[in-house]
Amino acid sequence: xxxxxxxxxxxxxxxxxxxxxxxxxxxxxxxxxxxxxxxxxxxxxxxxxxxxxxxxxxxxxxxxxxxxxxxxxxxxxxxxxxxxxxxxxxxxxxxxxxxxxxxxxxxxxxxxxxxxxxxxxxxxxxxxxxxxxxxxxxxxxxxxxxxxxxxxxxxxxxxxxxxxxxxxxxxxxxxxxxxxxxxxxxxxxxxxxxxxxxxxxxxxxxxxxxxxxxxxxxxxxxxxxxxxxxxxxxxxxxxxxxxxxxxxxxxxxxxxxxxxxxxxxxxxxxxxxxxxxxxxxxxxxxxxxxxxxxxxxxxxxxxxxxxxxxxxxxxxxxxxxxxxxxxxxxxxxxxxxxxxxxxxxxxxxxxxxxxxxxxxxxxxxxxxxxxxxxxxxxxxxxxxxxxxxxxxxxxxxxxxxxxxxxxxxxxxxxxxxxxxxxxxxxxxxxxxxxxxxxxxxxxxxxxxxxxxxxxxxxxxxxxxxxxxxxxxxxxxxxxxxxxxxx
Numbered sequence: 070x071x072x073x074x075x076x077x078x079x080x081x082x083x084x085x086x087x088x089x090x091x092x093x094x095x096x097x098x099x100x101x102x103x104x105x106x107x108x109x110x111x112x113x114x115x116x117x118x119x120x121x122x123x124x125x126x127x128x129x130x131x132x133x134x135x136x137x138x139x140x141x142x143x144x145x146x147x148x149x150x151x152x153x154x155x156x157x158x159x160x161x162x163x164x165x166x167x168x169x170x171x172x173x174x175x176x177x178x179x180x181x182x183x184x185x186x187x188x189x190x191x192x193x194x195x196x197x198x199x200x201x202x203x204x205x206x207x208x209x210x211x212x213x214x215x216x217x218x219x220x221x222x223x224x225x226x227x228x229x230x231x232x233x234x235x236x237x238x239x240x241x242x243x244x245x246x247x248x249x250x251x252x253x254x255x256x257x258x259x260x261x262x263x264x265x266x267x268x269x270x271x272x273x274x275x276x277x278x279x280x281x282x283x284x285x286x287x288x289x290x291x292x293x294x295x296x297x298x299x300x301x302x303x304x305x306x307x308x309x310x311x312x313x314x315x316x317x318x319x320x321x322x323x324x325x326x327x328x329x330x331x332x333x334x335x336x337x338x339x340x341x342x343x344x345x346x347x348x349x350x351x352x353x354x355x356x357x358x359x360x361x362x363x364x365x366x367x368x369x370x371x372x373x374x375x376x377x378x379x380x381x382x383x384x385x386x387x388x389x390x391x392x393x394x395x396x397x398x399x400x401x402x403x404x405x406x407x408x409x410x411x412x413x414x415x416x417x418x419x420x421x422x423x424x425x426x427x428x429x430x431x432x433x434x435x436x437x438x439x440x441x442x443x444x445x446x447x448x449x450x451x452x453x454x455x456x457x458x459x460x461x462x463x464x465x466x467x468x469x470x471x472x473x474x475x476x477x478x479x480x481x482x483x484x485x486x487x488x489x490x491x492x493x494x495x496x497x498x499x500x501x502x503x504x505x506x507x508x509x510x511x512x513x514x515x516x517x518x519x520x521x522x523x524x525x526x527x528x529x530x531x532x533x534x535x536x537x538x539x540x541x542x543x544x545x546x547x548x549x550x551x552x553x554x555x
Contacts, residue, residue, distance in 0.1 A: 106149025116206035151177030235263035243302030420444030470498025
């Protein structure tokens, strides 16, 4: 690409960005927070008003309007403040559309109501507030706030992905070819980034010496354009040379960030971690902290123990029906690939006339003649999976996680999709995010494999106890979970 072509490309890129509406991340976060805060205040006030008018039959003129308006407004402001934080965290992600927002909404709503009650207690007004209406407001607000947050941010993510919304201004500096590659391959316009200007180092270098005054002028111009971040694109071996650029820009209120000069967009830098006196780039982070592992394991033990006790009568009935219909074991064990690629034997109620080892098998399909009459019922209701509560107690599985496949299928799917094996970074589960979103059953197409894998990776990247509990609820009540069961 010639000098003229690269200049025209950069100019056209900036011109296209200028045609896209841009709103700063702070105004965007405040806009979302104002809607969510107003909704939160309405829930608190509406619950109190409904309870007093419909249950206590209080005349509307006798309703304590000033008191409830005050604390409804306080709850709305507090929830709005938490919304601003959550929205900024959402926008900080490299792919905002694939981040779970449910935990932030739940924690924010719970904290907002708790702080509102604390304020009422400190002001001596806690006795004047109806406990029934506040409890109703909290319980009503949970699904409402979760739905509103999910819907609102999904709209924002959709507009960002279509290139219709920019919230981050960036300027790019580097050699001509590196800058063009960065703009061309980075797909910035569909990631919420608005390119304000570019600077080619060849244009400000004379006799091998960089014109630092020209660099400073470029930075000053970027500040006037309200640029958020200055991106320096350079090769890793040019780090020492980049120091001059960084030092020159320290006097300006800009984020100075580095992007490696490469066409590789697969390998991602997560953050910088100190290793002794050195700075090291982190590519991959453990999916769960030690505390998260402990918390998830504790929940697994409690739920699996309760489940085995409560479901023991159902187990006895199912075992009897299986034994009466066909000869063979009631429960069979099959080899599956689990955490960190380790194999284990999964427990299942036998639903077929065969018991395959998992090392060589044919995946069941809809209408499969091998599935017994009892097997069709327990497969459709997922009862055949319940003995895996034993695997959970043994520490081989979790209640929620990516569904493990037979070892023979695992090898095939791994060859079909490179990221498939990344699901093994966390314990497999009895149910998972992919299953409650309709990705269960046969993996007979690439789209089915990719969809299941992407949902499993999304779960791993966004794990929380709230998400686990939500998946358990959806497993029981969601139609999507059972749509492809057979």
